Amino acid sequence: MQELPVYRVGEGHDTHRTVSGRPLMLGGVHVTAEFGLDGHSDADVLLHAVIDAILGATGQGDIGEWFPNTAAEWKDADSVELLQHVTDSVVKDGWKLENLDCTICAERPRLGEWKPQIRRRLADLLNVSSADINVKAKSGEAVGPVGRGEAITASAVVLMTRMPKDSK
Numbered sequence: 001m002q003e004l005p006v007y008r009v010g011e012g013h014d015t016h017r018t019v020s021g022r023p024l025m026l027g028g029v030h031v032t033a034e035f036g037l038d039g040h041s042d043a044d045v046l047l048h049a050v051i052d053a054i055l056g057a058t059g060q061g062d063i064g065e066w067f068p069n070t071a072a073e074w075k076d077a078d079s080v081e082l083l084q085h086v087t088d089s090v091v092k093d094g095w096k097l098e099n100l101d102c103t104i105c106a107e108r109p110r111l112g113e114w115k116p117q118i119r120r121r122l123a124d125l126l127n128v129s130s131a132d133i134n135v136k137a138k139s140g141e142a143v144g145p146v147g148r149g150e151a152i153t154a155s156a157v158v159l160m161t162r163m164p165k166d167s168k
């Protein structure tokens with residue numbers, strides 16, 4: 001009998017404060033804006049949500065446990081490297097990403113035109129086809145921290161599979 005893979009979903013969510021004088025990184029893409037996001041690393045809010053979703057699906061805690069924001073090692077870290085570190089580890093454990101769906105909430109800049117580029121970049125970084133990635137963008141409807149332009153948030157959901165450990 002053919003063994004079925006193990007299916008696991010994971011979700012991730014992240015928030016960063018907007019701040020002037022830093023580049024705005026979203027999904028590993030440098031998005032043109034008059035401000036960036038504050039944080040210990042490059043504050044790529046979308047990649048952080050994706051990392052947490054992957055760690056969630058594979059039952060490995062959260063991004064803060066993997067990359068403590070007190071660690072000098074991760075100061076101004078490129079979040080692409082953090083993601084690579086996590087994906088290398090889960091691939092070694094036999095996990096495969098089936099699909100990623102994510103949402104970025106930002107009042108400014110308008111992200112509609114950036115979505116295709118962010119989608120391609122995520123597909124490259126995660127070693128899957130663009131068809132397995134979906135990127136959604138919303139405004140903050142002018143209310144709350146996102147709507148006032150004080151923060152950008154992102155959320156992500158992934159489905160991961162791996163063959164049961166005892167099967168070959």
Ligand SMILES: [Zn+2]
Nearest residue numbers: 014043045048
């Ligand atoms: Zn973050």
